[in-house]
Amino acid sequence: METIARSDSLKYECMLFDMDDTLYPLSSGVNLACRKNIEEYMLHYLNIEETEVPKMCLELYREYGTTMAGLKVLGYEFDNDKFHEFVHGRLPYEVLKPDPLLRNLLLSMPQRKIIFTNGDKAHAIRVLNKLGLGDCFEGIICFETLNPPLEDTDEAASRRILCKPSVKAMEVAIRIANLDPHKTMFFDDSARNIASGKEAGLHTVIVGTSTMVAGADHALRSIHSIREVIPQIWEEGRGYPKQIIQSNAAELTVVQA
Numbered sequence: 275m276e277t278i279a280r281s282d283s284l285k286y287e288c289m290l291f292d293m294d295d296t297l298y299p300l301s302s303g304v305n306l307a308c309r310k311n312i313e314e315y316m317l318h319y320l321n322i323e324e325t326e327v328p329k330m331c332l333e334l335y336r337e338y339g340t341t342m343a344g345l346k347v348l349g350y351e352f353d354n355d356k357f358h359e360f361v362h363g364r365l366p367y368e369v370l371k372p373d374p375l376l377r378n379l380l381l382s383m384p385q386r387k388i389i390f391t392n393g394d395k396a397h398a399i400r401v402l403n404k405l406g407l408g409d410c411f412e413g414i415i416c417f418e419t420l421n422p423p424l425e426d427t428d429e430a431a432s433r434r435i436l437c438k439p440s441v442k443a444m445e446v447a448i449r450i451a452n453l454d455p456h457k458t459m460f461f462d463d464s465a466r467n468i469a470s471g472k473e474a475g476l477h478t479v480i481v482g483t484s485t486m487v488a489g490a491d492h493a494l495r496s497i498h499s500i501r502e503v504i505p506q507i508w509e510e511g512r513g514y515p516k517q518i519i520q521s522n523a524a525e526l527t528v529v530q531a
């Protein structure tokens with residue numbers, strides 16, 4: 275249990291950030307490299323027909339939030355950790371560089387800041403450290419947070435993976451981080467995640483485009499324009515903490531810089 279001070283003067287108490295393609299641009303190439311690795315895993319470890327792989331990879335991603343979640347629904351059995359190791363282990367992390375501008379923006383925000391990613395913990399820590407943001411967040415809600423290992427292997431095999439964009443995943447994240455959704459701003463580059471975030475009661479910001487999508491309250495072409503587009507994050511941050519609340523933050527994965 276961690277004690278968090280909140281200010282009554284804040285309209286928003288927490289900033290909930292997706293990580294991949296939100297805190298760094300899609301153009302970095304990490305997303306493309308990740309998809310190539312997933313396709314390779316499907317081909318070599320799940321023996322899926324080569325001509326089927328790219329289409330299936332994309333369709334499962336669209337339908338279930340992650341290709342991995344879709345593969346499990348289709349009945350493919352594989353070890354989650356080994357999958358993550360394969361698809362993330364060989365990513366070109368070196369293309370991600372420290373981002374002091376974003377770091378300063380995050381550190382100047384008076385709200386709690388939490389990562390909410392479908393990725394696994396090792397990937398999240400690696401990306402945040404590469405971006406120089408390892409100490410900017412109170413915690414990380416990641417694959418392991420929403421899908422803790424089960425002792426019973428039969429139950430584990432039949433269990434569906436919980437991930438965005440499922441509204442249930444949103445609600446579990448809100449509960450674990452002890453958030454008031456009406457006082458939380460959620461940033462994500464996926465239109466589907468934004469729609470389900472809105473359904474869960476969050477204020478929503480689509481990132482990576484200046485075009486609004488269904489369920490979005492704001493649109494940010496780049497995370498760097500956050501202060502220009504949503505200045506109220508800072509404007510309403512004046513005042514002293516008045517209320518001390520208990521948070522379940524201990525349940526979150528701690529960021530290790």
Ligand SMILES: [Mg+2]
Nearest residue numbers: 292294295463
């Ligand atoms: Mg993303």
